[in-house]
Structure formats: C-alpha cells, structure tokens
Amino acid sequence: LLISLLIGNSLGVAIFFILLSIASAVILKKGVSSGAYTPVSIICSGAAALMAGFISVCPIRKNGLLLGLCSSVLPVACVVISAAAAGGGVSIKTAIAAAVAVACACVGGILSANMKKKTR
Numbered sequence: 001l002l003i004s005l006l007i008g009n010s011l012g013v014a015i016f017f018i019l020l021s022i023a024s025a026v027i028l029k030k031g032v033s034s035g036a037y038t039p040v041s042i043i044c045s046g047a048a049a050l051m052a053g054f055i056s057v058c059p060i061r062k063n064g065l066l067l068g069l070c071s072s073v074l075p076v077a078c079v080v081i082s083a084a085a086a087g088g089g090v091s092i093k094t095a096i097a098a099a100v101a102v103a104c105a106c107v108g109g110i111l112s113a114n115m116k117k118k119t120r
C-alpha cells in the first residue's frame with residue numbers, strides 16, 4: 001500500500017512538472033500575457049493529481065477515495081512550493097490550485113477503483 005502511494009505521488013510530481021514545463025514553453029513561445037499562467041497551472045496540477053490518484057489505486061482496486069486523497073500529498077506540496085518559489089507567496093490562487101489537485105486525485109482514485117478488470 002505504501003509503495004503504491006509512493007509511486008503514485010512520485011509520478012504525479014513528475015507529470016506536474018512535465019506538464020507545467022510544456023505549458024510554460026507554449027505560453028512563452030506564443031507570447032501570451034502572464035495572466036495565463038494561473039489557469040494553466042491549475043489545469044496542470046489537476047491533471048497531474050488525477051493521474052497520481054489513478055496510478056496509486058490501480059494495483060489495489062479498493063479504497064479509491066482515501067488512497068486518492070493520500071496520493072495528492074506531494075503534488076499539492078509541489079503546487080505550494082512552486083507558488084512560493086515564484087515570489088507570489090501562498091495566495092487564494094494557490095489554495096484553489098491545491099483544492100483542485102485534491103479533488104482530482106480523489107476522482108482519479110475513485111475511477112481507478114471502479115474500473116473493471118479485463119477478462120479474456
């Protein structure tokens with residue numbers, strides 16, 4: 001159980017930074033204003049947490065809500081740390097991104113727990 005959560009958390013963090021790097025490169029290349037970074041970071045954190053919850057619960061296939069919630073610890077920490085490192089501090093936008101990440105991780109855990117196994 002602990003190994004599954006650790007793998008899900010680690011992959012969630014990796015996915016978060018990969019998505020955020022790709023989105024930042026696209027925003028920089030297109031010349032979009034800096035106001036676009038907040039919604040993009042919220043979407044990236046939600047997608048990464050969804051995958052973290054899904055990956056954490058996939059081998060176990062039960063307790064999707066609880067394990068999905070536990071798998072959002074590191075992605076939420078990365079959201080808060082990256083917001084603090086950017087100089088903006090922890091604000092309401094950071095709290096919204098963290099709440100979206102927690103909710104998406106729970107949804108990913110529930111989806112993974114409720115998937116049916118393939119039978120041949």
